[in-house]
Amino acid sequence: MMRVRPGYMSSFRCLADRCTDSCCIGWEIDIDEETLAYYESMSGAIGNKLRENIEKQKDSAYFKLTKKERCPFLNAQNLCEIILELGEDHICQICTDHPRYYDWMASRMEEGIGLACEEAARLILDSPMALESEGEEEKEGSKQELLRERYLLAVRDEILERISKATDYKELEQKLVQEVSKMQIAYKSWCEKHELAYEGPAKASILLRSYKELIKRYKELEINQPKWRKLLEEMEEDPKLFRDILYEKNENVQSGYRHLLYYFVYRYFMQARYDDDLVGKLRLALYSIRMMEAQDAYIVSQKGRLTKWERICNYKLYSQEIEYCEDNVIAIADML
16 A cells, blocks of 8 residues: 655654653553553563553553653653563554554555654654655545545645745735635535535635634633643733734744644645545644744744744644644634
């Protein structure tokens, strides 16, 4: 099967103890069946510790977090004791995969790395906007599935090419907003022509909201970390939170937002094959970047400048709160 990935993906390496954050803190770590069976068969001190720290329910198992919400196998140096004792081959599948994501289609498998990881965020911002592939396309789905998939891939490829060639993010954003309704209508007509079911919106558009309007809507979403709620509240109260201040003092942000748009369109646009909502996928991308703009603008308002590291921290926090909560992703895609 064909595998497609961003060109930078092969460069990704976990920072381990050099990471300022940790995916082993504050997150429930599920244990897959194969790994669970291995852990339960282990003898000795490591086997006893594994079994003592596993919580099993009817259809799932996971590690019991400590009072500080750390994985019980994350040592004082923020290194994994399971890797140190047993090797990387014996960690849970979710630990092996993260921050990678996968999308299995009828003709290909696409993969990438998620923005919630600071090293992934750095690569997304710094690397060329390009995809690479290996293997040959297959035809595992129905004729209708393959037909729909090819159409949507062609639309996405055109959008990605425009993003990679653009120089002005604000201009690109405006053009996409102006054209998105035509894009949805053209897709609806194409479905009717090829006698394919269509469940997408009858009418669709994207309303670009001000930072303050968007913050108000984001406060209504599910919030997982207190620091995210605190940030939203502080941003909402900031009288100097304007887009012009951000772009006037930080011309280099244009490139970063284009890279982020490329990431969101690549990762989410093909989900439209399930609900026919092309506009919703672009709304998720554009609203996400506008919200991350607001986070950047808040730092500029408070400090008068914006560093690359501060941007990375902003984007990974956004991703942790939004991308790793399916309800939030759906809510933003549907936000009017």
